Amino acid sequence: MAHGEILAGFLAPHPPHLVYGENPPQNEPKSEGGWEQLRWAYERARKSLDELKPDVLLVHSPHWITQVGHHFLGVPHLSGKSVDPIFPNLFRYTFSLDVDVELAEACCENARKRGLVAKMMRNPKFRVDYGTITTLHMIRPQWDIPIVGISANNSPYYLTTEEGLDEMDSLGKATREAIEATGRRAVLLASNTLCHWHFHEEPALPEDMSQEHPHDYAGYKWDMRMIDLMRQGKTDEVFRLLPQFIEEAFAEVKSGAFTWMFAAMGYPQIPGELHGYGTVIGTGNAVMEWNLVKAGLAGAQRRTAA
């Protein structure tokens, strides 16, 4: 029987500014650069991903918001132009991506078995959200690995944070079971910012980095506290503090991607590798990796040990 596994998980935030700063051919607006620390952090993450050689990338995005259930992209190929409704001046990106529909269906089915409302998105004219696209572009600009796109059900906002994150925990476990059953070697992408307090006006030149800094000191301190715990592998402590972090730093991890990813990985108590941290219109963004292969929890090392 096929036995797939999760190779790694990445905290992979999605500010469209990073795509804008990089000037890829797919994006219409052109910049003078900007947000280099975060873009260079993604360069390091890209190298690591390249070495992992996954079959599939799974991304949970807070900008595909669904009210009834957790949805999965279920069309083999999707393409179009994604214009960010918040930053249309920065992100107008022509995308073309392949979906691992078999795995998506398995995730959906497993989610249902765990009692969640889950749906496949079968409409071929569906426009993929900019969060999914930004995260995927930043981690793998070649677009040569199939993906599974997962919506952010609004349960953490509609219900209590804890109830909502419990759903994300179940979703993560369902995702892991599907990966194992379908034999995929998978990498998970949690498309989340940390502290989400932000400025309400853009500088005249958006990439003018003299204007970029944390929105507030309290939020910055929260980010550093959480990143420090993650770097030490104190996952239990991270999740103990998570509701307070969400409340006080307006953290975007509330939308569930981070919990989904860690639940799928089995909440490993291993140090996360910080590829870089930076702010985007004041929000805190960390690119981090939990490499289960290097930790001996997946891949060749585990098989050798067995």
Added chain:
Amino acid sequence: MTVVAAFLVPGSPLPLLNPENGPWRPLMSGFARAARSLAAARPDAILLYSTQWMAVLDELWQVRPQVSGLHVDENWHEFGDLPFDLRIDVELAEACIAGSREIGVSAKPVDYDQFPIDTGTIVASTLLDPEGRFPLVIAANNLYHDGPTTRRLAAMAAECAKAQRKKIAVVGVGGLSGTLFREQIDITDDRIARPEDDKWNRKILQLMEKGDASALERVTGDYVKEARVDMGFKHYDWIVGGIGGRYFGAQVHGYGPCYGTGAAVVEYRL
């Protein structure tokens, strides 16, 4: 008179995508009656605010002369596509941008190919003006704006129309009570999710019918909180701001559920 008509309408795509579904027929009939009233009023432009066009940085105004395309709702994708073809009153929209800045609200134009037009704007424009006779001015719902700011923006937009000697219809697009069924339901059995929400919605609609805006103001805070009203009922603020704070009554053309939430098509007597 600058404002010749005003409507509160829902932005859910469900009735438009499933017009024959029993529980949603009252809303479709209501939209048809409102469309006839709008046609009779013959505005030069429709001033439209949808809770589903969300902004966080500035007050955004659509200024592309023609916006057309096909939209698939992110939640209700299985029910089909939403084609749209909208004409924008660019002159009035640009005046609104300047006017926003004059009242201290940072504002920006939106003029981009394939900019994602929100579901509510498409639903309202399609059902209120099926032939696309009247150009639109479309304003975003900045999530950080409160009700009073939304009223000031709408009032400013009406003043801009007056300065341009244009007759306008004011349209607020959004729902009533916000409790949604979170599981799959048989849509032929749709109903308002909670009896107390239904009671609240009917109370609010009755106050509108009576034209008792001041009584409505007194209970709006409790209504928003207890019935989880869509976006704090800012679409109603938009209407009140646009019509100068007064109406003499209202006609509820249709009321019903949209997957458990409350929805109504209301025309105000000005």
